[in-house]
C-alpha cells in the first residue's frame with residue numbers, strides 16, 4: 250500500500266475495493282480476514298434486492314457474520330464474567346484471554362512503575378468507553394461522574410478524545426474545553442497551535458475553538474465532504490423503509506446503524522450500502538458495533554490520529570520519556586492499539602470488553618465503570634507523586 254504524494258489528502262493507491270470484488274458484493278462488506286482474498290471463478294453471488302432469499306450464499310461469504318459479531322448481544326454485555334461464577338467454558342476462555350490482556354486495574358502498580366518519570370498522554374474513545382452502549386446513539390450520554398474523572402485526568406495529562414462521531418457531536422457530548430478532540434475516526438482533529446512540523450502539514454488550517462482560542466484544524470479528507478453529504482442523503486433515502494435503521498452524517502464519514510433493525514432485514518441494509526459503494530469507488534466500508542461506516546479510501550485512522558496528536562502536542566511522538574495510553578472498545582480502536590504496539594513499549598492500548606476478543610491492546614478493562622476507576626486511580630497516583638516530590 251503506497252501513499253500518493255501529489256495529493257493533499259493521503260490517498261491510498263491500492264486498486265479501489267470495488268474492482269477486487271467478483272462476488273457482486275463490495276469487498277469491504279467482507280470481514281477483515283476475507284478482504285483482498287481471491288475467490289475461485291464462477292462463484293458469483295446473486296443477492297436479491299428486496300427478499301434476501303439466498304441467505305446461505307450471503308452467509309458463506311461472511312459479511313452477515315461480520316455484522317452479527319460486530320457487537321456482543323446485550324445480555325452478554327451485562328453479564329459479569331466473574332471467575333467464581335462463570336461456566337467452565339467461559340471461565341477457561343476468559344482466564345486465558347486475561348493472561349494475555351491483563352486488567353489495567355489489577356496491573357495498575359506495574360503501569361505506574363513503568364510510567365514513573367515519563368510524561369503520560371491519554372487518548373480516549375467515546376462510545377462504549379466513556380459512555381455505555383445504548384440503543385439510540387443520540388442517548389449515549391456520559392455520566393457526570395465520568396465527566397469529572399476525565400476533567401481531572403486532563404488537569405494532569407494531555408488528554409484527547411478520538412471518536413467515530415463528528416468532532417462537534419462528540420464535543421457536545423463530552424463538553425470539556427480542556428481536552429483535544431478528533432472526530433470522524435481521526436479525520437477531523439482540533440489541536441493546539443505549536444511550534445511543530447504538524448502545523449505545516451498541507452491539510453492543516455488555522456481556526457478558533459469554542460473559547461475563541463487559535464487552534465489547528467487537521468482534516469485530511471476535506472475534499473470528501475460533498476461526497477459524504479451526497480452519500481448520506483442517498484443512504485437516508487434508501488433505508489427509510491427499514492424499521493429501526495438510522496443514518497448519521499459525521500462530516501467525513503457516514504454511519505448506518507442496524508442495532509434496532511430486525512435481523513432478517515440486515516441483508517437489505519448491507520445491500521443498500523453495497524449498492525452505494527459501487528458508485529463511489531473512493532469510499533470504503535468499515536464495521537463498528539452494529540454499525541456500517543462509509544468512509545474515504547485514505548490512509549488515515551485512529552492510529553494515525555494518535556501519532557499526529559502526539560506530535561502536535563509538543564513533539565511527544567516516539568520519545569522514551571513519553572507514555573501514551575489509549576482506551577477504546579471498538580474495531581476502529583485497533584488501529585491505535587497497533588500503533589502503540591508497533592515499537593516495543595511505545596505505549597499501552599487498553600481494550601474495553603466484558604469478554605475475550607481478538608485485540609492488539611496490551612491491557613483490558615471490563616466496561617466504562619472500570620475505565621472511570623482507572624482514570625481516577627491515575628489522578629490519585631499523580632497527585633501522590635506530586636506531593637511526594
Ligand SMILES: O=P(O)(O)OC[C@H]1O[C@H](O[C@H]2O[C@H](CO)[C@@H](O)[C@H](O)[C@H]2O)[C@H](O)[C@@H](O)[C@@H]1O
Pocket residue numbers: 374375376377381382383384385386387389411412413414497499504506508537538539540542579581
Ligand atoms: O469511536 P466511538 O466514539 O466509539 O464511536 C463509534 C460509533 O459510536 C456510536 O455508535 C455506537 O454507540 C451507539 C450508542 O451507544 C450504539 O447505539 C451503536 O450501536 C454503536 O455502534 C455512533 O453513533 C457511531 O456513529 C460511531 O461511529
